[in-house]
Amino acid sequence: MTGGRIGIVGAGAFGTALAVTLARDGRDVALWLRDAERAWKMQEKRENEARLAGVLFPENVSVTADLDGICDADAVLLCLPMQVLSGFLIGSGKALSGRPLVACCKGIDLERLTGPSAIISNEVPSARSAVLTGPSFAADIAMGLPTALTLACREAGLGETLQQQLSTATLRLYLTDDVAGAELGGALKNVIAIAAGIVIGAGLGESARAALMTRGYAEMTRLALAFGARAETLGGLSGLGDLVLTCTSAQSRNFRFGVALGSGQAFDPSVTVEGAATAKAVSNLGKKRGIDLPVTRMVAALIDGHIDLPNAIQTLLSRPLKKE
Numbered sequence: 001m002t003g004g005r006i007g008i009v010g011a012g013a014f015g016t017a018l019a020v021t022l023a024r025d026g027r028d029v030a031l032w033l034r035d036a037e038r039a040w041k042m043q044e045k046r047e048n049e050a051r052l053a054g055v056l057f058p059e060n061v062s063v064t065a066d067l068d069g070i071c072d073a074d075a076v077l078l079c080l081p082m083q084v085l086s087g088f089l090i091g092s093g094k095a096l097s098g099r100p101l102v103a104c105c106k107g108i109d110l111e112r113l114t115g116p117s118a119i120i121s122n123e124v125p126s127a128r129s130a131v132l133t134g135p136s137f138a139a140d141i142a143m144g145l146p147t148a149l150t151l152a153c154r155e156a157g158l159g160e161t162l163q164q165q166l167s168t169a170t171l172r173l174y175l176t177d178d179v180a181g182a183e184l185g186g187a188l189k190n191v192i193a194i195a196a197g198i199v200i201g202a203g204l205g206e207s208a209r210a211a212l213m214t215r216g217y218a219e220m221t222r223l224a225l226a227f228g229a230r231a232e233t234l235g236g237l238s239g240l241g242d243l244v245l246t247c248t249s250a251q252s253r254n255f256r257f258g259v260a261l262g263s264g265q266a267f268d269p270s271v272t273v274e275g276a277a278t279a280k281a282v283s284n285l286g287k288k289r290g291i292d293l294p295v296t297r298m299v300a301a302l303i304d305g306h307i308d309l310p311n312a313i314q315t316l317l318s319r320p321l322k323k324e
């Protein structure tokens with residue numbers, strides 16, 4: 001499909017990659033960022049040098065710092081880090097009311113202990129919402145490499161429309177109505193990716209990483225089922241698919257953060273690492289609901305410095321033996 005007008009909130013790596021790929025496929029795209037001077041420079045340069053250097057914008061991408069510029073879009077993609085989503089919607093959500101809002105962030109809000117779709121319905125009650133998630137690095141999307149994602153929407157008609165509006169020749173969207181499963185899979189895989197990075201960084205080996213990924217997947221499924229998700233969603237692109245990508249690629253910021261943690265190296269604090277705050281949020285959620293999440297709990301404790309690495313490994317390895 002070509003045509004249509006898409007608004008994108010957040011000119012980070014992901015928002016910019018989606019803007020470019022949708023524009024190449026014929027959509028008019030308005031890319032919003034909060035800083036007027038940066039917006040003007042990006043509009044002039046036709047490139048996001050900070051987050052996606054070397055990818056030139058097609059002429060049908062316009063960059064703006066004025067939310068009015070995206071208010072008439074057929075759909076608005078929210079490509080902000082999870083922990084700033086509620087603040088953005090509290091301040092600016094009104095301007096977007098009536099638009100279909102598609103959450104593209106992966107995580108659980110630390111204060112509210114909910115995912116992005118609940119934040120949208122709380123802050124913009126009139127909004128019709130969906131979640132876009134699944135295995136995709138911004139750079140791969142921007143290069144036009146084949147990518148398959150999950151679009152989760154409770155409203156069948158809206159889901160089908162968005163699937164058409166947001167799929168391109170190289171970006172294939174698979175539709176589900178299991179919003180809880182899609183967003184929990186996307187949030188939790190980042191936590192497990194940090195754990196996988198720790199395993200590799202600490203020199204524990206690839207066999208240990210495979211074990212960690214498998215037990216982490218069991219943990220993701222346990223939590224998601226408790227929130228009404230379907231197991232098949234966890235086994236799909238937004239769960240297992242994204243878990244595999246993120247736990248095995250050095251392109252992943254969550255994985256690289258884990259490697260740094262496991263090897264005692266510093267990590268640039270300006271890099272977005274969604275799994276760090278989400279580990280704490282999910283750990284709190286597990287406690288509240290009485291769900292056993294040993295890997296997540298350990299990642300949260302390591303990040304907070306409540307346990308050191310040798311003790312964390314020892315604690316996980318000395319858990320009572322049980323059935324798979």
Ligand SMILES: NC(=O)C1=CN([C@@H]2O[C@H](COP(=O)(O)OP(=O)(O)OC[C@H]3O[C@@H](n4cnc5c(N)ncnc54)[C@H](O)[C@@H]3O)[C@@H](O)[C@H]2O)C=CC1
Pocket residue numbers: 010011012013014015033034051079080081082084087088104105106107136137138139271272274
């Ligand atoms: N980069 C990737 O490969 C992918 C990222 N995602 C998800 O997309 C979301 C965004 O990630 P990225 O674009 O990669 O992050 P990023 O770090 O590249 O960009 C985040 C952008 O948000 C802006 N921002 C931060 N706070 C803001 C606020 N209060 N108001 C307005 N703008 C604000 C920053 O200026 C920056 O441009 C995350 O939840 C991530 O998990 C999903 C799939 C792939």
Ligand SMILES: O=C(CO)COP(=O)(O)O
Pocket residue numbers: 106134135136137190193242245246251252253254255272273274
């Ligand atoms: O979500 C992603 C891939 O699907 C991006 O992963 P990182 O945020 O770890 O870079």
